[in-house]
Amino acid sequence: MQPIIEFLHVTREYRLGEETLRAVDDVSFSIQEGDFVVILGPSGAGKSTVLNLLGGMDRASSGEIRIKGQNIAGYSEQQLTRYRAENVGFVFQFYNLIPTLTAWENVALTKEVIRNALDADEVLGSVGLASHRDQFPSQLSGGQQQRVAIARAICKNPTMLLCDEPTGALDSETGTIILTLLQKLSREGRKTVIIVTHNTSLAKAADKVIRIRNGKVQAVEINETPLNVSEVKE
Numbered sequence: 001m002q003p004i005i006e007f008l009h010v011t012r013e014y015r016l017g018e019e020t021l022r023a024v025d026d027v028s029f030s031i032q033e034g035d036f037v038v039i040l041g042p043s044g045a046g047k048s049t050v051l052n053l054l055g056g057m058d059r060a061s062s063g064e065i066r067i068k069g070q071n072i073a074g075y076s077e078q079q080l081t082r083y084r085a086e087n088v089g090f091v092f093q094f095y096n097l098i099p100t101l102t103a104w105e106n107v108a109l110t111k112e113v114i115r116n117a118l119d120a121d122e123v124l125g126s127v128g129l130a131s132h133r134d135q136f137p138s139q140l141s142g143g144q145q146q147r148v149a150i151a152r153a154i155c156k157n158p159t160m161l162l163c164d165e166p167t168g169a170l171d172s173e174t175g176t177i178i179l180t181l182l183q184k185l186s187r188e189g190r191k192t193v194i195i196v197t198h199n200t201s202l203a204k205a206a207d208k209v210i211r212i213r214n215g216k217v218q219a220v221e222i223n224e225t226p227l228n229v230s231e232v233k234e
């Protein structure tokens with residue numbers, strides 16, 4: 001089966017004065033549709049840069065990023081905007097909700113920019129927040145705010161969900177609830193879910209683990225029988 005995502009010799013360089021920093025250095029990997037993928041690596045390894053390149057929020061210096069066979073590294077700004085709108089749901093460590101909008105309004109906002117957005121109430125229900133729809137972010141717990149952020153991302157009905165340390169600001173019990181939800185979206189919703197985390201034990205729950213260090217892929221592991229998130233010990 002053709003992979004949904006292929007990185008082929010991708011490099012991302014930053015200019016720092018006279019120096020050139022290779023944040024991503026000749027990275028290649030592939031991901032199948034519906035996979036639950038964990039990206040691991042120390043701070044500064046290039047994990048967020050890989051995720052931003054994949055999400056069309058940053059541009060590679062060289063190499064190809066093929067999504068469903070199309071090289072997005074060669075896209076114009078306009079093509080990239082459309083790619084992000086149609087394919088990418090992003091979940092951040094600190095939720096990035098709009099504080100003056102309710103949970104429902106934060107999710108429903110997607111409808112303003114995305115054609116074929118899903119129904120905000122249905123999506124809020126699917127993350128267990130139907131009864132919290134009219135609360136503002138400040139009136140929700142961290143775990144609930146992150147579920148609103150996930151609802152907002154899946155409201156676009158994206159092909160892939162990119163999550164940069166989605167449990168970084170949560171206690172481990174709440175983190176498990178969030179990761180269980182993300183694994184369920186991959187298993188039952190057939191979404192391709194990619195999670196950047198420092199939690200190495202999550203590797204056992206992943207279909208695929210990509211280990212990154214100094215901008216390079218150190219190892220790619222495939223689990224034939226991944227555990228449920230709830231079975232993974234921190």
Ligand SMILES: Nc1ncnc2c1ncn2[C@@H]1O[C@H](COP(=O)(O)OP(=O)(O)OP(=O)(O)O)[C@@H](O)[C@H]1O
Pocket residue numbers: 014015021022023041042043044045046047048049050
């Ligand atoms: N816009 C930028 N300009 C210059 N350097 C950058 C930029 N973004 C990232 N870098 C550098 O690229 C390297 C990789 O950064 P990245 O944010 O991808 O790391 P990370 O693996 O996500 O780290 P962390 O676990 O701390 O979030 C770092 O050395 C960082 O300083």
Ligand SMILES: [Mg+2]
Pocket residue numbers: 047048049164
């Ligand atoms: Mg990062």
